[in-house]
Amino acid sequence: MIGASRNGGGRGLEARGLTKRYASVAVVRGVDVVVRPGEVIGYLGPNGSGKTTTVRMLTGLTEPSEGSVLHDGRNIYSDLVAFRRRLGYVPEEAHLYPFLSGREYLELVGRLRELPVVLLDKKIVSLLELFGILSAADQPLSGYSKGMKQKVLISAALLHDPDLLILDEPESGLDVTAVLVLRSLILELARRGKTILYSSHIMESVERVCSRVMVLHRGSVVADDSAANLRTLMSRDSLEEVFAELVVQDNPARTASDIADVAAMRA
Amino acid sequence: MSSGPRRLLTAHFLRRLIDDDLISPNADRHESLSMIGALLVSLGLFVSVLISTKYLFNPYLTPGVAAVSALFDRFLFTSAAMTATALVTLLVWDGLAVDARDASVLGAMPIRTRTIVASKFSALVRFAAMFAGALNLAPSVIAPALMVSKLPLTFAQLVLLILSHALVVTLASAFGFFAVLAIRGVLQALLGRTLFTRIAPAVQAALLVSVACAFLLLPVVVSRINRAWIEPQSRAALMAPPLWFVGLQESMVGHILADLPRSTGRRMPARIAEADARATRLYQGARGLFPALAITAVFKLTAVTLLAVLLFAWNNRRMVAPPPVTATAAWLRRGLAIAARGVVRHPETQASFFFTLQALLRSPQHRLTIAASLAFGLTASVFAVAVGSATRRGGADAFAAGILAVQPVLLVALLTGFRHAVRVPAELAANWAVQVAWSGDTRPHVAGAKAAGALLFIAAPVLALIPFYSVMFTPADALAIAACGLAGGAVILETVFLGYRKMPFACGYLPANVKTIGPIAFAAFVFFSYQVSHLELAALRVGGLPTFTALLAALFLTLRAVDAYRRRTPLAFEFDEMPEPPTQRLGLS
16 A cells, blocks of 8 residues: 555545534534645645644544545545554644653654664764754753754654644744745655645745645635646735735734734723 | 841742742632641640550550650650651752742842841741641640649649740751752752752652652651660760750750659559669669750751751842853763654654653652652562561561562552552643644553653663662572563553543543552552562562563563553543542532
């Protein structure tokens, strides 16, 4: 199965009619996601639109109230462990074990994924070196900056060479150089046949690396096409303008002015 | 600066001390606080009533006997107040200074550092006062009232006794609190921030074990010291801080009981009159000590308070983030890893093995659990030896059995604590990493955790006890006892993990039903330790310790086989199982 996917024979990730309700309130409604091997899908949406909930359903960390998630044609819940063996995931929040060092955290993840010791050691050193944090490898994660933690998370997601990568705001906290490396990395991984879902707020990144863009608003998909097609269809110059047209209902300049007025209030 | 920010900051620090440092941030604060408060008040009530029985059920309670008995009981109350407050202060050890979070959040605010430091200190004092209040309130009212209920006291005298009791136990609590704060301050001032940050967890654990042992051993210690301290020939006990406060109370109100009129209107039997005269003589002989003890109490409490305040101000004079903790030496880390890989071969078992060691040694919550288990184990060991030496009928055998009980008692306490520790998540928010990466089978993980537990809580204590047993018996016997300890420890480890079905350190924590399980576990603990030590002694006397060890090893293998059978297929479980809401637990919904 893994071989099939790595040779480009897999069917990638398909989610149909994903719905999630919390106490009868639907935070995600009937979302369809299809990502083929070699594709990078950008997943956009304002805060509270249901992006992270969708991502957690796609990773199997949250069970959907309705709908199904298939990976290479199989329901992921029929064998969640087999699915996760092929999944690399970078969560939105960098929650790590603070008392472990970066190296120890990667060793933990690598061992859980049953990687051979020699290979694991080699991969850890190489990844930490390439991300520029090898000198801090043995420091506790509690002392890491947000960007350093993010690099550890990305390294952990790549350790086992997964077929499917789900990245939830992976550029969060990264410096400019690291963001450029990350963009190139995503393109390179897609070229090697990986299936990639890329959730982000940074339009420029999404426009540069994603072959297709999905926009989520209030729990529903409001657009699903290539960035170029969306621009043409909506007669806009950039993806940022398309996004604003689709999900931004207030006038940002007016809102900004109102905020400044509130800040300037006197007793 | 107005008092507004200071009040707000004090409330904020106080809330964080309770929420983050004393109670788990994921727990229901109201429920936990109610439980802690109820526990403290009911414990105080229970102890007060229990102690008062000797006054209530004495048909001929005389002033002399009451004065001496009250003296002894006051020692227990001041000791309990002092050690319990020190213990709870140690539990919030990390919150006893302006920390990195405060520096990062409040450093950017237009608030003077001294306002932040004063607010933090004020919050700490309020925290200690709240605890001391809850602990001492019931005994302050109940104990003096019951103590003198059969004596001809005026209402004013009773009120005086109650107020003096309340004052003295509060001062004893303050001494316990400021002593911990002063120790922390002295260490930080002497060692500097970097070195102190490194050793602080070890210091906390060591102090916690010592104070917890002292608290648990209070009944034994108090009864021993009470027999001696007012005798003129043994005044070494006067070094004990709780006695200073007893002296303070006696200086204030001791005369009320001792000087009560002896004639109560009915004829006193000669035996009772003699006992009263003896007790009165004993009390009058010790009376000269009280002023000196009172002065010592006032002087030392003032000194410790001043030291704690000054060092708190000095150590927190600048709000700087603590220096990064330096890494474990690479050679040591690699050496340990290579050694462990030789023993634990499966990658997932290795992951669990190393993670268990890291969580137990580095996570504050888990370190506390282990420190508490060690304190309980050490206390129970002392009890076992004390009971053995006090059992006259058994003679040398009873003493030897008491000595032999130390090993199983310590192993059971540590392994039970370990079993509890694996149920507590190492970092709840980070559990997703384990969920995403694990293979779907808990067996290698449980095996890894057990291997780490065997290393830390069987091999280490058994090896540490070899010199003790070499002195008490012979070196050859000590080695045989150690082998027996290893086999017995393995049996205990397998037993406590028989029902464990989850992922160590990576599942949500559901509190166990302590009310049901606690007494059963305690009874099993006492029974097991008693039986094993006597069987071990019998085997030792006839040279059959290797046979006994072989039997334990066979039992271990049987348990292992049972466990393997029960786990023959991977078991389903929930990582994020939620506890029932309190209303449901109480049957209200």
